[in-house]
Amino acid sequence: MNDEVVRLAMIGQIIRRRWPSLVAIAIVGALAGAGASLLLSPGYQTTTQLLLGGPQEDNERSAQAQLAMSATVLDRTAAKLDWKVTGYDLRDAVNAEVVEGGLIEITGAADTPRRAQRLTDRVATEYATFAGELLFETNDAPAQLRLQRLDDLRKKIEVTNEQIDQIHRSANKGDLTVDTVQVRTQLETLRNSLDGAVAQLDLIEAAPTRQRPVVIGPALLPSGKASPTPSQLAGAGAVAFLIAGIFAHIMVVRSDTRLRAASEIAAALGAPVIGTVPVLDEQDVPTLWLRLRPRRKRDAETLQQPMPGGDMPGDPHYRRALARLRAASGPDLRLLVIATNDDRLAHRAVARLAVAAGKESGHPTVLRVSHISHSDPVLPDHGDIPGALLVLGAGKRTAWELVGIAGACADAGYVFVGAVVAQQSAVTAAQPAPAILVDPAVTEPAANATNPVLGAENDDTMAGRP
Structure with missing residues (x-):
């Protein structure tokens, strides 16, 4: 058997002969999986989504996802929930990631459906609030710069209008000459500059401003535990231990040097x-x-x-x-x-x-x-x-x-x-047979007196009837 390739018949023989030990191994695996579920099972999970305001690049969206899991957001969440936990304790229970369409998806996990829903909604709310605060603080400098640029453009437009008026008055005083043609050319140039300034002003006024993230909807109440569930881990542990037990028995059989043939x-x-x-x-x-x-x-x-x-x-x-x-x-x-x-x-x-x-x-x-x-x-x-x-x-x-x-x-x-x-x-019900064992010290003599059979003795002394 040591030189044979492992065949399905060999595996079936091992299962038939060793099934009690394999069942025990599977039970141990199920218990190990159930114990591991205390650490690996996420419990109940639910999600909610937030819409980011204004156009943003991919790296900006990733930064927003990291902001949702920041210490400030989690600390505020822990304080509002009042579960006697800190923001550091909530790190493993909260996850935020960027999904398609410029959305931030926040996932919360807890040991009960209601707690998972409350955790997810609270994290989303605190994140939206914190992002709005940061947006208000960072928008002050750009707003002042925009106002200054608008004032400069308005002044430029006023100066240009005055120059146009002066040129018009000069052009109307005399006949058409070379100078008059040049004046009119300058007038058209100034008008183009004015149109460009007005267009630039319109672009600045139409530029969108960023807004705070908006929660699309509340998190749903989860109906069941998220994968992997304790039952799944217990089943996986039983299957893994059973397979490992079968392979261990195969290795033992293949390495066994005891003779059978x-x-x-x-x-x-x-x-x-x-x-x-x-x-x-x-x-x-x-x-x-x-x-x-x-x-x-x-x-x-x-x-x-x-x-x-x-x-x-x-x-x-x-x-x-x-x-x-x-x-x-x-x-x-x-x-x-x-x-x-x-x-x-x-x-x-x-x-x-x-x-x-x-x-x-x-x-x-x-x-x-x-x-x-x-x-x-x-x-x-x-x-x-x-x-x-x-x-x-x-x-x-x-x-x-x-x-x-x-x-x-x-x-x-x-x-x-x-x-x-x-x-x-094996002895079936149709073929009952009593167990026949040999006692090291007591020997039953044979029933046939003419054919003595000497029994088993560890001290090798002879017993029985002649």
């Missing part, structure tokens, strides 16, 4: 895989309180539950595994069954294997169970037990751990006959 296990052990047997998943044990009991008491009580009259689901797999073992080791089967301490799936498979061996007649079978450490495997010496069989759950051991177990068997003088791989299987 029978061919890989056989190659690591240097011995064949005798068979693959189904084992009821420990999580499917129906009694909740039984799972909460201490392990030794729980295992002992579960082992002593009465067996049903017929075969349990999966018994043919165990019988076929025993038949292959007898074919390889002879009819008198005497084996040391090895299972690691942390492999609960293997423990259950060992118990099922012992029960299946006890049901067979005519074949003496002796199985001695040894629980070993996967990191430091050490096997006991038994002169009457020639062979060793490893029972392990699929995907429980790495290749190096299996090599170590095989080496421990060789060091102890056992003939390593192979391995039995236990696979988890």
Whole structure:
């Protein structure tokens, strides 16, 4: 799996197997998103627009937007609202920007719709007032300059009119001469100058003056919270954490070096895989309180539950595994069954294997169970037990751990006959099966007296009936 490309089937398998943890991760993500909404959610928002008076350039409009968010406007707003906040506290709740048509749009945010509406309207009012004050102060100097220029033009017009009158009087005294023609030419020139002065005066008088911004209308009462809402943030957090959890599981699976395929296990052990047997998943044990009991008491009580009259689901797999073992080791089967301490799936498979061996007649079978450490495997010496069989759950051991177990068997003088791989299987309502566990200290003897099966013991002492 480490060398495979991640496929949708792999993701589906992860979701099917890990859905409880993925659900928990999604819940944590939703809680994180809900917590983040306290900082990221703007609450309720509403807007209002103001019309700027007179023609203005783009940079002047940007300056007006900055003026709407100035400290003076916000301080006046905070004082009028009387919310026990300062203008500095309102900076994050107010925004002003230039929109098309020379409009200033002011947006206010608050935790309730009414407060958002009041904040927006108050900021717009204070901005219009402050802009009008600045406009009145800055218009004094231009107004005086305009009046002075108008007076100069009027004086110029009066002087020109006097000159025209003098020229007219001089031209009417004599006959038409060269001088008279020149006088009349000068007269026309003066008249043109007069017309230009009058036109310039008209332009100055018609020049528009700036006016204070005008609020187009009051802010509307918001009907819902602005995006991102707490529910949106919670959903986004759940989705983000779920995706991250899936990718984390994918990375764990792809980096997992534990062996699952029978061919890989056989190659690591240097011995064949005798068979693959189904084992009821420990999580499917129906009694909740039984799972909460201490392990030794729980295992002992579960082992002593009465067996049903017929075969349990999966018994043919165990019988076929025993038949292959007898074919390889002879009819008198005497084996040391090895299972690691942390492999609960293997423990259950060992118990099922012992029960299946006890049901067979005519074949003496002796199985001695040894629980070993996967990191430091050490096997006991038994002169009457020639062979060793490893029972392990699929995907429980790495290749190096299996090599170590095989080496421990060789060091102890056992003939390593192979391995039995236990696979988890679900039990449906139509196929009920009791849990079969192996107690480290208490062993139930087999039902068939002619076919003794020796139970599991951590101290490797023999128990059971001959």
